[in-house]
Amino acid sequence: MAVTLDPETQRAPEERVPAATEFPTPYLGRTVRIVDQVENVDTNEMPHPKNSRGELGLALFNWYNNTVSSDPLERVSSHNHTADKRNVFNAMMSRTPKGNPNPRRVPVDDPAAMTRHIKRVAREFGADIVGIAQAHPSFLYKGSRYVENMEVGDSHELEGAQELCRKFPYLIVLPVAWNYEMSQAHRHHIGDASYHLSTQQIHSVIGSMIGYIQELGYNVIRGAANPQAVALASGVGELGRNGMIITKKYGARIHLQDTLMTDLPLVPGKPIDIGVEDFCNVCRKCAVTCPTNSISFEGKQVFNGVEKYKIKWLTCYKLRPYVHEHWGSCLTCVAVCPYTKPTSWWRDLAVSTLSHCPIPLRPALVHALKAIDDKFWGVVPQRRVRWMGYDTGIKPGEKACTISGCTADHGEAAKAAPGNVGYYYPLKENTNRFVKRA
């Protein structure tokens, strides 16, 4: 009997290795479930690339491309709101010449020892968490890389996702945590500073790690995979209702950036369970406080074959040009998340109690923890934060200091603003100008 050869593989059809066995559907923890075929995310359809093509309207386009910030700290930490890009670290890094892998490769006999070493080295560089995951084709972006403001090109851009995963089987994500006190000043220049300066730190961590893996003699591809998928698969955290990765030690206050894909032999991590699934089912604190109502009050949705909480990114993004004078990055959903707390024993105790609690009993425990959180941190947290001359206790528009970016009252006027309440623009009363509450 004649066997018709498959036109692609030139082998008999039954010999064809189905992709499912080589790359089994990855388990991403309890918060995210892959239920269907996942199409690789096209980087050109992501918010910033869409905006830089002008597809989101003139106001957003001008905010992103033609605005110089009035805050001097943002001018040195945000590459698209600066007057001179040479004053911004990540813009400088994108222009510096790139190195090559060491031709004398360091042999790796024990991947576990190398994993311990890479984790230790990453902490030395300044990463707060290190996640290592097994590469899976569905984690990768379609076609190109996504590295913000970086002209990256590598010789593997034309290779398919499966081929890349075979050649470079490990993905590394290196999150840096935001300072807790500063990120409590959400919708304010202080929160911006913690966000943007951590961007610079993470660019230094990633740049150092690429350099080090290349010095070991192995190859690295930057920005090939979705960092959230890698963070879930490697056990950095779980995906919350606010669309942020919620970690065991820092809560939602971590900054994920470009992932590194490498052929350095490592041992991948496993997804963790810290009870985010049970907490987000009950809490909705981020959905209530979101100034644009971009966070859903309802359950999970299936999007692109993945069951997860989905945020409305467009309304989140659209607010920015209107508030640019007051802040650049919102961070409200990070600041109010009950998991976001200072690093302390009582926080670790609460999280480990929840993660060791049997799943049927968790809703009751979550209700208790949420009540404690509402009692001590407020239903809508508005803490006053002072840092480097910035002060969130001064109402927007009422600043006494003439120094650009500075919102503080100094000397006599400081006494005029007592109390412990921070004011975060847009204030609650004019939130509905931007979007109607559902």
Add this chain to the structure above:
Amino acid sequence: MKLPFLSKAEEDDPYWDFFLNSPLSDDRNSVATALRNAPEGVVNPVTDDIHTPEVMSRHVKELASFLGADLVGVAKTDRPDYPFAVMCLTRAEHDPKQSPGIGGQLPAQRGLFATFIVSAWIRELGYQGTTKVEVNNDELAAKAGLGTLNTDGRLVTPRYGARVHVSGAILTDLPLQADA
């Protein structure tokens, strides 16, 4: 029983010496090199209003230590063009001058990262701020009251002893208040 403070991570790590001491095969793989060769941006033509020298000194120190400098001090120089020097020190378990690996250079890199952003911030405020002028770092750091010089001319600090690296001075004409 496993106690975290008794962990033998250092003995178990066969690659640690490579991290500290192996010379670079390609100099471009080092972020410290990129920082050393980075061009400096222009001084903002619009000078911002600034606070009093005492407050500005406090802000410069707060920013530098947020960015990873372990000790920060302000010294007065005898140059008319740059009357002040901001000194950023990092703790160095291994002397970057003797450990050529990426790990050995890390204290220098951390210091250069802090001075890069702080000097850029000073330029964005509309004042001169540069890290490219060669000065005697250890001497200026001693002048900033961060420690004293030993007989070899190296800086010794009360907190970290001689295990510090002075990665560079930011020379500036921003009105600051010198320490000590």
